[in-house]
Amino acid sequence: MAETKNMILNMGPQHPSTHGVLRLILELDGETVVKLTPEIGYLHRGVEKLGENLTYHQFIPLTDREDYIASLSNNLAYCMTVEKLLGMEVPPRAMVARVLLTELQRIASHLIWLGTFGLDIGAMSLFFYCMRERETILDMFEACAGARLTINYFRIGGIAKDLPEGFEKRVRDFIDILPEKMKNDYERIFQDNKIVRIRTEGVGIISKEDAVDLGLSGPLLRACGVPWDIRKSNPYCGYETYEFDIPTGKTGDVFDRYLVRMEEMRQSLKIVQQALDRLPGGAFLADDPKICLPPKQKVMTEMESLIHHFKIVSEGFDPPVGEVYHSIETPRGELGFYIVSDGSNKPYRLRFRPPSFVNLESLAKMAEGKLIGDLIAIIGALDPVMGEVDR
Amino acid sequence: MSEMVVEKLKKRFSASVLDSYSFRDENTVVIKKEDLVAICRYLKSDPELSFDFLSDLCGVDYMGREPRFEVVYHLFSINKHHRIRLKAMVGEGEKISSVVGLWSTADWHEREAFDMYGIIFEGHPNLTRILMPENWDGHPLRKDYPLKGR
Numbered sequence: 001m002a003e004t005k006n007m008i009l010n011m012g013p014q015h016p017s018t019h020g021v022l023r024l025i026l027e028l029d030g031e032t033v034v035k036l037t038p039e040i041g042y043l044h045r046g047v048e049k050l051g052e053n054l055t056y057h058q059f060i061p062l063t064d065r066e067d068y069i070a071s072l073s074n075n076l077a078y079c080m081t082v083e084k085l086l087g088m089e090v091p092p093r094a095m096v097a098r099v100l101l102t103e104l105q106r107i108a109s110h111l112i113w114l115g116t117f118g119l120d121i122g123a124m125s126l127f128f129y130c131m132r133e134r135e136t137i138l139d140m141f142e143a144c145a146g147a148r149l150t151i152n153y154f155r156i157g158g159i160a161k162d163l164p165e166g167f168e169k170r171v172r173d174f175i176d177i178l179p180e181k182m183k184n185d186y187e188r189i190f191q192d193n194k195i196v197r198i199r200t201e202g203v204g205i206i207s208k209e210d211a212v213d214l215g216l217s218g219p220l221l222r223a224c225g226v227p228w229d230i231r232k233s234n235p236y237c238g239y240e241t242y243e244f245d246i247p248t249g250k251t252g253d254v255f256d257r258y259l260v261r262m263e264e265m266r267q268s269l270k271i272v273q274q275a276l277d278r279l280p281g282g283a284f285l286a287d288d289p290k291i292c293l294p295p296k297q298k299v300m301t302e303m304e305s306l307i308h309h310f311k312i313v314s315e316g317f318d319p320p321v322g323e324v325y326h327s328i329e330t331p332r333g334e335l336g337f338y339i340v341s342d343g344s345n346k347p348y349r350l351r352f353r354p355p356s357f358v359n360l361e362s363l364a365k366m367a368e369g370k371l372i373g374d375l376i377a378i379i380g381a382l383d384p385v386m387g388e389v390d391r
Numbered sequence: 392m393s394e395m396v397v398e399k400l401k402k403r404f405s406a407s408v409l410d411s412y413s414f415r416d417e418n419t420v421v422i423k424k425e426d427l428v429a430i431c432r433y434l435k436s437d438p439e440l441s442f443d444f445l446s447d448l449c450g451v452d453y454m455g456r457e458p459r460f461e462v463v464y465h466l467f468s469i470n471k472h473h474r475i476r477l478k479a480m481v482g483e484g485e486k487i488s489s490v491v492g493l494w495s496t497a498d499w500h501e502r503e504a505f506d507m508y509g510i511i512f513e514g515h516p517n518l519t520r521i522l523m524p525e526n527w528d529g530h531p532l533r534k535d536y537p538l539k540g541r
């Protein structure tokens with residue numbers, strides 16, 4: 001019998017189903033993946049180094065460029081960490097607006113996941129439907145902040161400007177249409193499709209114990225049956241006052257991850273509805289002239305505001321000496337910031353705990369010993385954002 | 392809640408806990424690096440503590456201080472919902488034990504700390520660069536590494 005040898009196949013970094021510049025080195029025995037080595041770092045921009053050389057305000061736009069699919073969640077995590085360092089209170093209107101917008105962001109992020117995941121495994125039409133609904137959300141963000149992808153809307157102490165006129169009606173209209181679209185369009189096309197079921201059921205299974213050991217978080221961990229959501233376990237932004245459930249899966253396969261994300265979208269809609277109903281009036285930015293920028297009108301008319309504005313823009317502010325870690329639940333899992341302050345206007349150390357980086361680590365565990373065709377579905381279900389992995 | 396964790400650690404490992412403090416309701420424990428693995432094993436296995444989730448592991452460079460580096464561990468318990476921050480100090484060229492045996496997720500985090508700071512984790516299965524190219528010279532997050540213009 002002829003001698004057989006395993007084949008080494010390079011996949012990526014330019015490959016449509018690796019969701020960015022992810023490179024995988026595969027050792028194949030026929031169609032079975034024997035060994036998988038991810039190569040990352042193609043998008044490394046040294047964000048943590050840059051953070052040490054920028055003032056606290058200047059770093060906010062960089063957070064948008066980490067997880068660019070859910071930039072508002074990144075804004076929120078960073079701003080909340082700095083607020084914690086300062087021991088600062090955020091006005092109620094800003095707090096509710098933050099919840100409202102980040103939940104819309106979660107829906108938008110899961111929609112783009114669903115669309116591209118469908119594309120990965122060959123379901124073309126779903127992508128167009130998902131993008132249609134995501135577009136509606138992006139239009140709302142554009143009305144708020146002027147940008148669609150790198151939104152940069154949250155500030156230390158609140159939000160950049162007040163929610164625009166007619167925003168509430170837009171959100172309510174969206175809440176009315178989405179559940180029906182999910183039922184009639186997404187589920188009918190995707191979930192009821194036999195090929196989709198074959199491609200996803202029983203694929204990429206990971207056990208509860210392995211998932212915790214490998215540090216999986218977010219929908220991936222919940223799909224394994226671990227009901228851990230930071231919004232429930234360590235509530236922030238007043239999440240303890242909202243009513244919502246944490247969906248969990250049973251087997252931890254790709255199909256469960258789909259189900260969990262679909263249910264999360266429905267739960268997010270519930271939170272958005274509650275946030276809309278309770279949205280209070282009043283200030284949207286904390287009244288702290290040393291930290292928050294004064295309104296433009298005051299800068300133009302009042303000497304004191306002009307001085308504050310100049311000081312914040314040119315020097316920033318000096319937080320107390322200390323260190324804080326704060327994490328929130330983004331669409332991809334636990335996003336944490338660890339900031340060490342030496343009392344100067346720039347962080348001494350700014351660490352970014354990216355959920356995608358950690359989630360990607362378990363890819364080898366999920367894919368080794370499985371077919372190469374399944375690997376595409378597994379990467380898709382992981383939902384990695386390379387901007388966040390490489391930083 | 393995590394004060395209880397600090398008390399338990401102090402009681403059990405009185406000689407290894409160098410310092411502990413609290414800031415903004417977060418507890419930090421500074422430990423001797425030689426006892427890192429024993430302390431982590433205890434934190435993970437004690438049923439009252441059950442720190443089963445390693446949220447984050449990173450390095451910090453305190454240039455000009457001896458020992459120069461700090462490795463910071465952020466632990467979380469999925470059942471108990473409490474957090475603790477462990478810190479161990481490492482000098483330049485010194486080694487610290489790897490915790491990959493306790494939490495597999497530490498694998499990439501330790502590689503990143505090695506890549507960015509040059510901290511060596513003893514017992515790590517594959518301590519190579521992760522974000523920077525293999526043939527890269529220097530460790531970018533060190534304080535004496537220039538921001539631009541190399």
